[in-house]
Amino acid sequence: MNRIAVALWNPIVAKEYRSRMRTWRSPLAMTIYILLLGGLGWAIFSSTASAARNSFNGGLAANYGQALFLWLVLFQMVLLAFITPALTAGAVSSERERQTIDLLFVTKLPAFSILWGKLLASMSFVMLLLLLSVPIFSLVFLFGGIELDQVLKAFLVTAVAALTLGIIGLACSTAFKRTLPATVSAYGAAFVLLAGSLLFGLLFPTEINPNATKAPAPPAVTFLSPILPLVVIGTNGPINGYGIRYGNTFAIAQGGGMSCSSGPNGVQSCSGLVAPGKGIGFYNPVQPSGTTIPSGLFSGWQYWQATITMQLVISLVALIVSAVLLPPIRRLPWRRRARVVA
Amino acid sequence: MITVDGLTKTYGNRTALDHVSFEVPKGEIFGFVGPNGAGKTTTLRILAALLEPTSGRALVDGADVIEHPDKVHERLGYMPDFFGVYDQLTASEYLDFYAACYRQPKARRKKVADDLLELVGLSDRRDQAVDTLSRGLKQRLCLARALVHDPAVLLLDEPASGLDPRARVEMREILKELQTMGKTIVISSHILPELTELCTMIGIIDQGRMRATGPVQDVIRQLTSGRRLRISVLGQKEEAAAVLKALPTIQEVAMVNGAIEAQYDGDDAAAAGILQALTAAGIKVSAFSQLEGGLEDAFMKATSEDV
Numbered sequence: 001m002n003r004i005a006v007a008l009w010n011p012i013v014a015k016e017y018r019s020r021m022r023t024w025r026s027p028l029a030m031t032i033y034i035l036l037l038g039g040l041g042w043a044i045f046s047s048t049a050s051a052a053r054n055s056f057n058g059g060l061a062a063n064y065g066q067a068l069f070l071w072l073v074l075f076q077m078v079l080l081a082f083i084t085p086a087l088t089a090g091a092v093s094s095e096r097e098r099q100t101i102d103l104l105f106v107t108k109l110p111a112f113s114i115l116w117g118k119l120l121a122s123m124s125f126v127m128l129l130l131l132l133s134v135p136i137f138s139l140v141f142l143f144g145g146i147e148l149d150q151v152l153k154a155f156l157v158t159a160v161a162a163l164t165l166g167i168i169g170l171a172c173s174t175a176f177k178r179t180l181p182a183t184v185s186a187y188g189a190a191f192v193l194l195a196g197s198l199l200f201g202l203l204f205p206t207e208i209n210p211n212a213t214k215a216p217a218p219p220a221v222t223f224l225s226p227i228l229p230l231v232v233i234g235t236n237g238p239i240n241g242y243g244i245r246y247g248n249t250f251a252i253a254q255g256g257g258m259s260c261s262s263g264p265n266g267v268q269s270c271s272g273l274v275a276p277g278k279g280i281g282f283y284n285p286v287q288p289s290g291t292t293i294p295s296g297l298f299s300g301w302q303y304w305q306a307t308i309t310m311q312l313v314i315s316l317v318a319l320i321v322s323a324v325l326l327p328p329i330r331r332l333p334w335r336r337r338a339r340v341v342a
Numbered sequence: 343m344i345t346v347d348g349l350t351k352t353y354g355n356r357t358a359l360d361h362v363s364f365e366v367p368k369g370e371i372f373g374f375v376g377p378n379g380a381g382k383t384t385t386l387r388i389l390a391a392l393l394e395p396t397s398g399r400a401l402v403d404g405a406d407v408i409e410h411p412d413k414v415h416e417r418l419g420y421m422p423d424f425f426g427v428y429d430q431l432t433a434s435e436y437l438d439f440y441a442a443c444y445r446q447p448k449a450r451r452k453k454v455a456d457d458l459l460e461l462v463g464l465s466d467r468r469d470q471a472v473d474t475l476s477r478g479l480k481q482r483l484c485l486a487r488a489l490v491h492d493p494a495v496l497l498l499d500e501p502a503s504g505l506d507p508r509a510r511v512e513m514r515e516i517l518k519e520l521q522t523m524g525k526t527i528v529i530s531s532h533i534l535p536e537l538t539e540l541c542t543m544i545g546i547i548d549q550g551r552m553r554a555t556g557p558v559q560d561v562i563r564q565l566t567s568g569r570r571l572r573i574s575v576l577g578q579k580e581e582a583a584a585v586l587k588a589l590p591t592i593q594e595v596a597m598v599n600g601a602i603e604a605q606y607d608g609d610d611a612a613a614a615g616i617l618q619a620l621t622a623a624g625i626k627v628s629a630f631s632q633l634e635g636g637l638e639d640a641f642m643k644a645t646s647e648d649v
Binding site: 010011012014015018019022023098099100102103104105106107108109328329 | 387390391392393394408411412415416418419420422424425426427428429430431435439440442443444445484487491
């Protein structure tokens, strides 16, 4: 094996695969995962199939396909947000609890290899779950309305979000000695990533320039959540009325005070009734942009691009922090130098 | 092979190790003795590059444990006092895993695992799940694990703790075999008679301080004032005691369980002189032996000073 293969594939991965796949837990987890995802798909499919048949000529079948796809990707993301921290939050702390970690530290495996092995083994299982869900997603193509590139982008966003949650779980596992606090903090981080960032957009929205005709982007923090890009990919339309508000000029500001409805193929129509200052008047609302981010730090980017970029940065930082925290003796370069000088 | 120089480890206000120094030459078995909490495990963990000392140096085969932990790990096998095993792995897979962690080539790993299982007497358990092995067998497997990369130095922290007498004897036999293979072994234990028989050198540690270190007999001689004889005679106990008390080498004479115990100062020639004096005085000596267990006395003396 060449050096890269040796670095990527280490004994921890093989050992974890053996340990993981020899128990009944893994097949059970896969079965439950498929049953939950398939159950939701079947429920939506059966409830919309007849409606789609009755109004096929209206182009609504494509809308049903879109709705089914959106529900499935969002539900899959939520499922993985529950599963992934459980896979990695105990990866290092359970070695400590079982008193096996010292036996690893005295081998020639560097700390980063231990982390990488744990991560690769956990994320392989997540990838297996994603692969298992592919046949369920094929249901969507019975209705149409979804292109292959949307499916690929949605899977990419989901996979990167799962990777981020996995690495955060690994960092928690490294930082905490016990699995319980590591798991609690990993789920806390998952909640912040998925929902907390969205809540930020509601609490601290971007203010709309009164002269603007196009809606601005929500705050950049909100792109951390994979929910936003998944909605954009699933609907193939813009984010509408979320994370923005009118400034102090208007009394009613939240969400732009707009009522919007989305038509087929992402066509939006909005109208707004707001109360400017002391009187009541009509306001010509800003129009939402397309599927690119209209303003801010990631102006011109696709939502999914911004999300995976931010998440990969977080993952990298969490991985570096873990690699620094894990070794029993932390040999930071300046400390080593100081010791040699002393 | 191992050099420990002024090793100190403090946790806040508590000093776990206080300027501990000792040396273990190549091929020796060094017994590390001390009461619970004396600092044995702390010293061994520092030697295994698992714990950073507050000050002082520790070298394993010339490699500094802080500067070159990778070299230290290459050269030593470590068996902690408490350890766990992985679920769902067989004994041979367990050894194969650690051999892979030591970057042993795949082609060699199977032979290494088979040889080590043979060495520790677990060949017939190679396909048994490690978590179902008894404590004694796990200890032996862990010892085999410490040997997968053929290290020159072995650090064994309480390898016989929790083992039944048979398992202890078996463990001792394995260690003797390792000694013949030229390994340098540091072994911490509470079981002093075993160390007396097994170790060539000894270090007595108490409350973080090294009380005595060196070859076993030197340490015993250094800490105890003399050697003891047990003498059985046919009748004539009073006469025998009188003859013994008159000898200049005898320090103390006592009756213990119907036999005479005499503490004397000197070597084997002095002991022969005592026997000669008894027979010359017409005492019928039926048994005459050196009393073992000097290490226990030495240990009690070394560890009772500050109590």
